[in-house]
Amino acid sequence: MIFRTHMAADISGLVGESVSLAGWVARRRDHGGITFIDIRDASGIAQVVADGLATEDLRMEFCIRVMGTVRARPEGTINADLPTGTVEVAADSIEVLSPSDPLPFMLDDRVDADERTRLEYRYLDLRRPRMAANLRARSKAVSAIRRSLEGLGFLEIETPTLVRSTPEGARDVLVPSRLRPGSFYALPQSPQLFKQLLMIAGVERYFQIARCYRDEDFRADRQLEFTQLDLEGAYWGENEVQTTIEAAIAAVVQDLRGESPPLPFPRLTWQESMDRYGADKPDLRFGMEIVDLSSELTGTEFRGFAATLESNGVVRGINTGAREFPRSLADKLTEEAKALGAAGLVWMVIEPDSQLRSPVAKFLAAHEQKAIVEALAGQPGDVLLLVAGPWRTAVTVLGQLRLSLGRPEGHRDLAFVWVTDFPMFEETGDGNLTFSHHPFTSPQDVEVMRNRPLEAKARAYDVVVNGVELGSGSIRIHHPDLQRQVFDILGISAEEQESRFGWFLRALRYGTPPHGGFAFGIDRLVMVLQEEANIRQVIPFPKTQTGHDPMTMSPSPVDEGQLAELGIALVEE
């Protein structure tokens, strides 16, 4: 039996032909003698006219099959908002293939039901045109990636999803082993070591659309499991990696947006990015850059600034442009700055007569006020915000305020950027060092790393779009001795190095080619390109912020017997 001869979206040119369509009742407009039914299938919507046919038992989202004849719509009834709006199907018969219960929510892009309910009935949510479009976009993105990389000679290779746990980095998702009770696999946080092993294995050009798992708290752009384009190449430097990633991203943007972004992407060093935007994932769609005011304020009488500058701190500011600046906004921004760790926030409004209105104006000399306004290119009406403090605090607080005040809604414009030259290490709270990328990243200068590790730069780079970190990569360490030195600096003892990474250090000893690579989040890229505010809109079956799936009710307790087989006993809370 042939269910249908055509898709709903394809009937425009078929006037006079007999067709059979199958899909859902998206709308029914019953005029008594005549009824209009919008039938929706995966391709789109077509109007069916039932003249003299019984339609009382057709309800929302009933699955139906319509046989009839395509005809041009009468004069004056063309619907310009519908791609098939010039034609309609005059139905000879309408058959209910499958009725539907009353819906838990309207399948309408104009209203969003509560997200928990949408997840509980995700199969209905995904029928909504916007969600269906996101599924298609995702498929096209993956297809574009494969096409571009296969053209460049890459091999798509799968790596295990049951791997050895590594305590570094994110929390692992653990899987107990039945055959070795008391031992656990981890789900991969990324295929990092396996792709390096593939370089040692002679693959030279590897990629994978890889599912990754990180058991950390959720955010709008973070889920427990997510999908990355993971790739790696041998005999590669930064430029080769970045060019390849740019090609893959450009192919995706081309297929989803219909135009390619300008290549190459601009590049910022991590230092520049922090100094100018207060973030390592800068949103370059707007200016409002952070400006250093320390030299303008050298020798100032104002204690608040002078004390900071004497203790090696900085004073920096942003010009937020001309805006209304009621007391309530000043208070709100001050609160925000304090919550982010600033001692306070200094605001200044440039009055029409160019005088500064500010709580601290009376403490600042005239030449200092003038210098501040000039440094921030202030015009009458502009609101300036200043933060004094340690460099890192000052720039990150201003970076956050910059986003609060200037960030565009949505993601219509795209501003890709490479952020390069990340620090090799960061200090942890307890004074130890940790890696800022991952422990297999090559330093730019081995001598600097040994002697002044906190000043050492890594051969690591991120790609960012509109303030969203898409992914990161690096040139890897390919000498076992250097790898050991990095482990030493990270405070991993020789015994630990051997027990946890001995197998990998051994592999490095067999003629490892220099190599490097990258991984970026496909969910995030599609999210931005589809102008979605969170990653769940582009993941077919995501979880809530507490890792719960309201449809299948996972996670769930398991049988005593299952636990016993695994040698697991639960502890009462």
Place this chain on the structure above:
RNA sequence: GGGGGUGUGGUGAAGCUUGGCCGUUCACGCCGGCCUGUCAAGCCGGAGGUCGCGGGUUCGAAUCCCGUCAUCCCCGCCA
């Protein structure tokens, strides 16, 4: 671990600031009826809610307070 927002018939919203006229209102859906050119069709009628849950304040709580659960956003965390 912390901060903030939300929770009101199946769905979306208003009501909460300032307690009583409130299980009151609007739209969609659902049920019944009318209607031959609509496209979120229209008109008439109807059903449907322990106002997330628990406790407290009060003569009286959807509304105020405390706790708790769910969900969303953010900080921490996320190589």
